[in-house]
Structure formats: structure tokens, C-alpha cells
Amino acid sequence: MLTVHHLGKSQSERIVWLCEELEIRYELKRYARDAATMLAPSDYKALHGIGTAPVITDGDLVLAESGAVIDYIIARHGGGRLALKPDHPDFAQFLFWYHFANGTLQPSMGRNMILNRLRLPEDNPILTVTRARVDRAFDLVDARLREAEHLAGREFTSADIMTGFPLTTMRYFLPYDLKRCPNILRYLDRIGRRPAYRRAMEKGDPGMALLLT
Incomplete structure (x- = not known):
């Protein structure tokens, strides 16, 4: 039986959402x-030895890392759906x-989150560079969503x-004002209306306010 071990407010929400989109059986x-x-x-x-979310178990298998888990579920349980x-x-x-999500966007946010906790002066050059990288990453997403309905293109x-x-x-861990990214806001409005996303968030983090704006 495929089991998703979901840590609240974590990357493992991706796996719950994936399972709901694929409409597969899971615990x-x-x-x-x-x-x-x-x-x-x-x-x-x-x-799992890495000690972080997400983690799934499937029979004797224990698997971590978002990308690996998503690829595994799509290949073994999803019939290849949601991958091009x-x-x-x-x-x-x-x-x-x-x-891009775990290779650039999220690491940039994570570094900025850690530096913010150090309470560095606002003119610290490292802080300035890391904030600029976060802005560039969000700008790139926003530009993509100006020309495409979904990140890959036509298909979710x-x-x-x-x-x-x-x-x-x-953004619970690194607040970021999306008013400067109108295309991301429109995209998140579409995401928030997906029934599978709503089901996943209600099951995984019931009562948590969704940061879709």
C-alpha cells in the first residue's frame, strides 16, 4: 500500500496533491x-536517513526527495500521467x-530565510545578493506565466x-509579497480552484490558510 507520510507545512504537501490529481489509492x-x-x-x-519531508513507503520501499517521489509515483502508480x-x-x-522549483527557486528562498534570521544590516552585501536572486526567480516564473497557462505550457x-x-x-517561512507578480497571482487563483488541490490541502493541513494571494 502506498503511504504518504506528510509533515505539516512542508514539501510533502506536493505528494498528497499529486495523489489527489492522479486519483490513486493511498494512505x-x-x-x-x-x-x-x-x-x-x-x-x-x-x-528515512535524510530526516526530511517528503517520505513515502510502498511495501518495503522507503523513498524521500520530492522529485524522486513524484517520478516514482507517476511511473509506478500513475500510468505516466502528469509527466510529458x-x-x-x-x-x-x-x-x-x-x-527549477528545487534547483533554483526554493534554495534561493531557503538561503534568504536563514540570512534573515541572522538579523544582518539591511545593506549587507550578501543579503542584498540573496534577495535579488529570489526576486529574479519570482520574476522568471511570472514572465513564464504571462505567456503560458501552466509552467510546462498548455497542460497541467x-x-x-x-x-x-x-x-x-x-511563504510561511519566507514572507514574499506577490503584488509585484500579477501573473503568478492569476496562476495561483487557477491552482486554488483545482478540486484535487483543495482536497489535498484539506486532508494534509486542515484549517491552514492557503497562501494563494
């Missing part, structure tokens, strides 16, 4: 963050945006699922 196990540290509890960390094949005209765009794909977390829930 959801929810874990709350430690109230004092806001980190994963010890029983979640014990699931090499002969698709939007294949290259799909690959770029699928990997797992690239949208990968990118949803840094555009939304990640």
Missing part, C-alpha cells in the same frame, strides 16, 4: 511539527520548470505541483 499519515523548534518530530526523522514524454513539444519546458503537469509549494506554503 495518508500526518505528523505535526515540534511546537518549540518547528522541526519534524523524531518519529518522522526516523523514517520526450516527443511532446513542451518537453524541454516541462523539464526546466520541474527542476507535475512541474506545477513541484512549484506550488515555494509559491505558497514556503
Whole structure:
């Protein structure tokens, strides 16, 4: 049985959303963050050696890393749906945006989040550079969504699922004003109206305000 181990307010929301979009059978196990540290509890960390979300189990398999988990579920349980094949005209765009989420956008946000906690002076050059990188990443997403309905192009794909977390829930940890990104705001409005997204968020993080604006 495929089991999604979901840590609240974490990247594992991607996996719940994926399963809902694919409409496959899965078991959801929810874990709350430690109230004092806001980190994963010890029983979640014990699931996999990396100690971070997401984690799935499928029979004897224990698998972590968002991209690996999404690829595995699509291939083994989803019949290849929500991934574009090499002969698709939007294949290259799909690959770029699928990997951009955890390769560029989220790491840039994460570095900025850590630097903010250091309470550096506003004119610190490292802080200035990291903030500029976050802005460039958001600008790139916004520019793409000015010309395409979804990140890969015409079709909703797992690239949208990968990118949803840094555009939304990640902003609980690094607030970011999206008023400067009107195309992202329109995109998130469309995402927020997807029934599978709504089901996933209600199951995984019931009562959490969705950062879609």
C-alpha cells in the first residue's frame, strides 16, 4: 500500500496533491511539527536517513526527495500521467520548470530565510545578493506565466505541483509579497480552484490558510 507520510507545512504537501490529481489509492499519515523548534518530530526523522519531508513507503520501499517521489509515483502508480514524454513539444519546458522549483527557486528562498534570521544590516552585501536572486526567480516564473497557462505550457503537469509549494506554503517561512507578480497571482487563483488541490490541502493541513494571494 502506498503511504504518504506528510509533515505539516512542508514539501510533502506536493505528494498528497499529486495523489489527489492522479486519483490513486493511498494512505495518508500526518505528523505535526515540534511546537518549540518547528522541526519534524523524531518519529518522522526516523523514517528515512535524510530526516526530511517528503517520505513515502510502498511495501518495503522507503523513498524521500520530492522529485524522486513524484517520478516514482507517476511511473509506478500513475500510468505516466502528469509527466510529458520526450516527443511532446513542451518537453524541454516541462523539464526546466520541474527542476527549477528545487534547483533554483526554493534554495534561493531557503538561503534568504536563514540570512534573515541572522538579523544582518539591511545593506549587507550578501543579503542584498540573496534577495535579488529570489526576486529574479519570482520574476522568471511570472514572465513564464504571462505567456503560458501552466509552467510546462498548455497542460497541467507535475512541474506545477513541484512549484506550488515555494509559491505558497514556503511563504510561511519566507514572507514574499506577490503584488509585484500579477501573473503568478492569476496562476495561483487557477491552482486554488483545482478540486484535487483543495482536497489535498484539506486532508494534509486542515484549517491552514492557503497562501494563494
